[in-house]
Amino acid sequence: MAPLSPAVTRWGLVAALLGLWELGGRTLVTDPRTALFLPLPSTIALAAAALARDGTLLAAIVRSAGRVAAGAGAAVLVGVPVGAVIATWPRLGAALDAPLRLVRPVPPVAWVPLTLLWFGVGERQQLAILAFAALLVVVAGTTDAVAGVPPALLSAARNLGERRLLLRVAVPAALPGVAAAVREGVGTAWFVLVAAEFVSASEGLGVLILEGRDLLEPARTFVGMGALAACGAVTDLALAALQRRWTRWT
């Protein structure tokens, strides 16, 4: 038997499932009400094309991506310094770390109702919840990265007469871990985004997904879910590429 091509061995199952879904839907589901609840892959593709053509999809993506960028950006600006402080000064670090430990078991999405009470429905509430969720991840990751810099590396550089210890030794040594923390923080923001948008938002991918249910157009829901997954994956791949570029020496 000739060996199967890599594309077949990798995507064969996915293609077969999609084919079964389409065929099964066309032949087995005759009741139009059931068909309404379970859109076929072709219906979803058509809905995606329609939503892309009238600009709805792009508007939703821009809105959601903007929220993620702003929320995660704020989390990085605050979280990286805080994490570095926690790792560098043991006593001050313990004072900052203990309250965070107390807060960490509460899933960030559980803050949605409280932030709604404090900020009201609107963009500020959305940013607050995304920034907070990403902040916890970025602080934890940065703390680990900075605490993981081998002390021997620092003393070796000091003994060899390096003056700019922080800039030339400590920062490059911690950078790969910090970059990973930033990536994880952005991923968390994409994750939490849907939950925050479901509860209160006027536009965005989460709203698109929710509208599908409310308008009884499940195809719209699937388009939104696909776009959300694609956005998260693309952002992660882009950040991974940046991470490799900036930490090429590792």
Add this chain to the structure above:
Amino acid sequence: MSATERLAGAALGGRRLPGALGIAALLAAWALAAARWPPHVLPGPDVVLRTVLDERALLLHNAARTLWRVALGYGAAVGIGLPLAGLLAGSPLADRQVGSLLTLLRAIPPFAWTPILLLWLGIGDGSAAIIVFLGALFPIVRQARAGFAAVPPALLLAARNLGASPRIYWIDVVLPGAAPMVFSGLRLGWALAWMSVVAAELVGADGGLGQMILDARNLARPDLAIAGMVAIGALAAASEGLLTAAERHTLRWRP
């Protein structure tokens, strides 16, 4: 007590006081802020404590609903995820085929399934449990698969050549070798299970702590919302502690 243990103890002691001060500072800042804002915006720690005590019946009732959903979804994720990881580690073809399917599905945040599940199944324990299942499944499969792949091949060959029965091969050789990674997946999955159940209950569920805290917001009862968050955090932390203890007990043979 060895020298290292004493050193570690001293370091802990050195960090315990600042840690307690940090928590005290947080509580003091909360109390001060609460004195400035009306209680329907930010109630103080004392008010929240009283709410926890007064509303304990409500909290317990909703906590039981939430725990049941987590148990259903997480149990299914473990029951399906571990054998699936074994299959992926054992068969390269399955690894590529199912692996690519899992990669696609994993990119979708589990809570994004809520609207479609509500449409299909309606509001109930089933929808929430499936969200929990989806949240916990991917980390469990990923870590366990890596764990199975990390078992030294020499051990597997030795077990096979010595004629180990399938039971001994899987239970006594493969599982212990993979256990550290399996546990790491179980812990990651557990954290995501809690996040997923809260998100699912926020969007639409009949009862549960997530639903309770959203209702509390609609009733302008931030004290009840915070009490619910405290309950969620306490349950998540306590169960995580149980999981860590189980891990330590299971892996006590490790150096």
